[in-house]
Amino acid sequence: MPDLGSYAAEVTAAYIGSIVLLLAIVGLSWRRYARVRAALDEVEKNG
């Protein structure tokens, strides 16, 4: 860890919060992507 001085809490909070948000949108998009793809495969196989 670099020396963040007296603002360590703020800087880490900003980084962690932002990375969590980014991962959340990527994860949610990915999950829906996989689900819809599976569902389409299902429909096309039966149809």
Add this chain to the structure above:
Amino acid sequence: MIALLKRDLRLALRAGGGFGLGLAFFLIVVVLVPFGVGPEREVLRPIAPGILWVGALLAALLSLDRIFALDFEDGSLALLATSPLPLEAAGLVKASAHWITTGLPLTLAAPFFGFLLLMQPEAYGYLLVSLLIGTPALSMIGTFGAALTVGLRRGGLLLSLLVLPLYVPTLIFGAEAVRRGAAGLDASGALILQAGITAGCFAILPFATAAVLRINLR
């Protein structure tokens, strides 16, 4: 056009909701605020213009979903679309009817509610003028929002979410004009900008409203 306006006004009067409900809601907001922040003159006086503007805005919002809903359900909106009157004009008339039934009474009542909030005496004129200039914009924007959500069964909440951000410029200039007036500053800049926004709304939004209605009637 005039006939449609008359019909809408008659319907609003007969249903009773339009006039009374908005005003009563406005009154309740104004009465509740002192309970929330305390009755002291020093507290109430500076926030009075803002409360009155926000109250007027919410009261105008209350009756928006009735602008098109009934006409859409009984099919008279589809009839309007096929009539020689262009839908743009119909949207304009609807907005005017909404303004006459809510915006105008709110404007006229606001000074009396100003007494309740112990507003600065110098501010009454500005309050009246800024509401007079601003509330037509509220009605026109609201008509656009109502047209957007007309086909939806439970559009009420969505309508507020769509319309309230669009009210921001009007609210800012309106409340700012009254605040400056109360402080004895020059409020003409805010009033002119507000008039510009209202004029812009009436220039653009009837077309957007008509486009949206055509899509919803498809």
Add this chain to the structure above:
Amino acid sequence: MSMWEYANPRLFMSWTRSVLPWTFGLAGVCLVVGLVWGFFFTPDDFRQGSTVKIIYLHVPSALMAINAWIMMLVASLIWVVRRHHVSALAARAAAPVGVVMTLIALWTGAVWGQPMWGTWWAWDPRLTSFLILFLFYLGYIALWEAIEDPDTAADLTAILCIVGSIFAILSRYAVFFWNQGLHQGASLSLDAEKNVADVFYYPLLVCIAGFVLLFVALVLMRTRTEIRARRIKALQARGQHA
């Protein structure tokens, strides 16, 4: 072949299939390099201390929050004028990404503001504009979700986006009129006179590239999802009629 051909859903699916992993990979590389560089290997600012490192998140996300809306506006206009379905779906796909960017910008701004301005939140024009932008995104997404018929939804949201853009710009100038701000001027501009110093500048550029690429990748992926969802709907509708 004109460029519009790329917007044909089938073609879109085929070229994005090969492009998508690359954009994601590149976005990941840029973000990791930029953020690690920024977090570990840049000096502290002499006034702001280590909080200057928040800039690597704050500026790119704020930039993308606005650009996402502009992209939605362009896509909506293309949909209204040329009626490319992919365009409407791309606008829909971009909105939640824009929301996340707005949230990141607001969050990092608040965390930075606490030690620097002594407050989490100030009704400063820039901050307020972002909050209003956030509300616009919410309304836009809510309208998409509320309408059953996909073409009607695309039409209505496109018009909302266009009208909303006008009002967003109006609001921006209105809030400037309303309150003078604490926020510093632009950190970056093309005519570089007052830009940030070079030590901060290069990692910042990498981070911006990372955010842009991530946005592109997410929008492509989400658009692919929407196209597939549309196809499922169409197939099911056909199945019911047969």
